[in-house]
Amino acid sequence: MKIQEILKDSNYKLSLFNESYIEKLENSIFEKELKNGKAYYIKCMVRNKDIKLTPEEIVRQLYLMQLNEKYGYSFERMQVEYIVNFGREKKRADIVIMDKIQPTVPYIIIEVKKPKLKDGKDQLKSYCNATGATMAVWSNGEQITYYHRKDPNYFEPITNIPTEKQSLRDLLKEKFYIDDLIEKDELKNQKKSLKSIILDMEDEVLSNSGVDVFEEVFKLIFIKLYDELQSTRDRDRMIEFRKYGESDSELKEKIEELFDKAKEKWTGIFKDDEGIDLTPSHLSVSVSSLQNVKLFNSNLDVIDDAFEYLVNKNSKGSKGQYFTPRYVIDMCVKMLNPKEEEYIIDTASGSCGFPIHNVFDVWKKIYNELGIEESHLFTAEKKHARALDYVKEKVFGIDFDKKSVRVARMLNIIAGDGHTNVLNLNSLDYGRWEESTKDENWQDTYFDGWRRLKKLRKNRNSNKEFEFDIVMANPPFAGDIKEGRILARYDLGKKPNGKWQTKVGRDILFIERNLDMLKSGGRMAVVLPQGRFNNSSDKAIRDFIAEKCRILAVVGLHGNVFKPHTGTKTSVLLVQKWDEKLCPKKDDYNIFFATMQKPSKDNSGDKIYVKDENGQNILDDHDHLIVDHDLYNHDGKTEDGIAEAFIEFSKKEKLSFFI
Template identity: 30%
Template sequence: MPDIIAEAEVEIKEGYILDYISGKLVKDSPEEREAVQVFSEILVRDYGYPKEHIQTRPQWRVKVRPSDKKKEYPIDIAVFEDATKTEDNISIIIECKKKNRKDGRSQLEDYLRFSKARMGVWFNGEERFYLVKTEKGGKVLFEEIPNIPQYGQRLEDVGQFTRKDLKPATNLKVIFRTIRNYLAANAVGATRDEIFAQQLINLIFCKIYDERFTKSGDIVTFRAGIDEEDTKVKERIVKLFEKVKKQYSDVIEVADSITLDANSLTYVVGELQNYCLVDSERDAVAEAFEIFIGPSLKGPQGQFFTPRNVVKMIVDMIDPSPDDKIIDPACGSGGFLVEALRYVWNKVEAQGSDLGWPDQEIHSEKQKVAIRNFRGIDKDSFLSKVAKAYMAILGDGRGGVFCENSLDARENWSSATQSEIVYGGFDIVLTNPPFGKKLAIDSEDTLSKYELGHVWKMNDDGKFEKGAMQEKQPPQILFIERCLDLLKPGGKMGIVLLESTFGMPKYRYVVDYLTQRAKINAIVAMPEDLFQPHTHAKTCVVICEKVAEKPKEPYPIFMSEVEWCGHDSRGNPTYRVNAEGKRVLLDDTVNVAAIYHDGRRKK
């Protein structure tokens, strides 16, 4: 449910932002925007604390020393046991200054030392940790803990979650960013992001497996409790991973292991244990890759992971059925395949419910659909391996993902790939091919096999004629042809393309080629923020249908421009307060599919 801001009629002045808790205007600063406001929302949406129990503005103050009657220390966020907000019922202090971890801990300890609060959090937008205060022998001691309790829990309840207690995460990127920065500074025996990414993916698979196979009222296995030894946590997670490997031995290598040191592993588990990754708005695997692999490694290869809300928009527009064979020939970590699988599964469940099928029969049919109808290809061996495991753990879509170069000649693929992926064999293609200024295919062997690998010039009759082979071609252009090759006549394609494909004169031949082989049903212009902060590329989504011959009569094309995509150029969620005083996410993508289908029904 959207949040209600107490002061609805607030004009946001330049240089100010609206405080999430109080509804008051506060000066915009990186600390305020990226730490105070972010964690305030996490406290309410993820931990369940009522806004009435939290104070941000005016700032609560604590003593500097026992004799300090003025209370000289202002704290960023204070959480209380109830709405009275007194010195005696303050429970958690959150400090959000832009310091390093050591200085942040020192300041947080000072705040806690002369306060009645028992717990503290330090969060600077990039890193965070949790402290508990104890007193022994007249001394005040501080100890790091895996997490803070959710609203209504006791401190000792941390890590004692049942499956039904888990909630979708408000902001997965913040969580993964803090994990990444913690590991970079503290992990023993590993320093490279690629290694961290592999370890985190293994842990995400453990988490998803645990979510899928734990009964609603049972305690989850993926947890880290208060006063629990790090070695015990690691022992439990390693056993969980062994179960994952045993059940999915055909897609997760036996040699794969959890190699993080026990302390680092406990930190990761503590950060993730509250959440249900399966139900989160963002694709957990893709979000993890964005943080751990990032533009420094994947950007040069043009591998920008499509935000899940845009993937969902495309899937909703295509409207796949349980009988459709679906492929993503540039599947990355499997985002399109996973979202399409969820969509189709919903249809299977609805059909089974209407027909009175027992739960076991519905489950069996969902498995059949995943195994029979979903295929993916990616040339990156690690990504294809992750996508394969992701599909297996979420939907038992074993054997459907292959490590190949989709643009290669089909005869160069392995026999296993060739037997499963044939030209003209798919009802639906969903994809976001790699793009980037420096990406180009210059192999003569590859270019020679594509119509779009050649130069096309317009003759005096206004028709394009094929000429010599291009010296090089962006892979995204060749993917248009390959995707159409994969489709059956009448098959549908949802593809993310650079907007310049439709706007630059040099690509007019590409548009002509596309309209010769397909009927364009929709073009949705996406905002420049879509793939930021990783790239400024302006893209669009194209929905089309393969045809045997170009339509002779003019036909309508649905055109839409998405102004807001749910995040800004920094990757932060774009929240605003509407006329009713409700805090809502600015995201136009959620409306596009309904408008598109409504227009098609009225034709």
């Protein structure tokens, strides 16, 4: 037998192969006369040319047959002696099955030239790492070993390779559910933040991927939130945003299908034809980075942290508009004490921190009243009808920055189970709102929210005054408004002598705009530059506020609060509009003053977290890190702060919203 003659004195055997394969190969061998005698040849099924038979070539040809007949891979999808580049050095992989979707990318690499397993595995690892192949096979005809390349340093043994009609996931039958994600959550177990994970992704992948980092991370978070939501509401559904052994291109197909489903459920955030711009390999690394992170918690702090970084990095800082740290927002919410029946708006909403945290506060009050316990997956679970009615009808946000509006709409749609009243409008330039509201493209996204907002106008045909119970905002500080047509709509656009000014600080006009949004007796919390409270040139602004409202409180924030974006000293102003019943006008009354003592961030702008006596970060009852501040008591884990002191003050003063 010619095959046995060639194999003698080698370490190769044929016990792995079916007798019919061996017989077929034997019958196709032919001789060629060479200078130094006769040699045995075969016509290679992949290369379609005559190849001299050696022991390793026999094993290779038999394995090619097996891949075709047993596993169903076509010879067109296989390559032999595939060139693998290692810098200037080139090596050749014995057999490569190319990816079905990306035919230029290796899917499985097979090594038969190294008859010893250790040598073969080392060679395979280098080939897989150089090409990104998902699986590897070593065989000497007698033994065979299969590997799944889970990461560059870990090749997991598997029982076989998939057939042409299977994926590796089918073979592994690995299952992963929301309860597994809760158990493996890296944010809890490794006390990481989503921001730090995204920074790592940027360093490793995104910065060299040639894509818009904000857009691609936004898409990934959007998709992952959708996936977690489905698996939270159907605990028998497997998590899909996860690598189960698919090739990079198979994974991209799966993630894009998820994206399409998420866009269908949560409309108005991405265009219908929008896809993922990351390459399959870059997407694969990104999915691996995020797959063990649980985004849904008892609130949306996890996502806030990431978008604070991303949006500021992209655009907001140039406009002097910065994300308000969520602990500052929570202090304001506690101090203004929103009620289920009250309407609230943020006129410079950014990612909608103020409205969303109002929602959480009111929801907790509703759930406490109903005796429903709040879980650590509060944001993902189906909401009570009262909770949904509140977010659908009473919570609004406006911002002129489209990226921020998209983030805000996503967070609101998720928190509100599909409902949002976040609109892309310029709050200050309300005279031109109709240019947007009559535009069909704008209406496609924002019409429902606009219809609800119109109902709150004080005068049916005017966008100047509204009837909100609460306004909360951190308006942009930077830049002056110079357009005369805008300034002419504001009393603060005039000088004390009655003449119109040529320019006015944007935050000054926002003070008046916010007060116009408030009904009589309504209350406002607004973040302002410290200078507005003590500059002699701003006395007219202070007089304007005092004429229209009772000044409830001024809270000085630490200079590090808005770092690293700005070191501007800021204060929070809380007021209540004069009203005969809720807030009768008086000339002499007490005002609450406080100054934040703990910085909450270091000089670089990184948050400082509460630690135990061993220097370990303390987590709250829902596994969130706790920022070290003195604005309020964090769920009993820290001491009472400024908010609690104000609540005590309000009760003594018999303020309407704490009676």
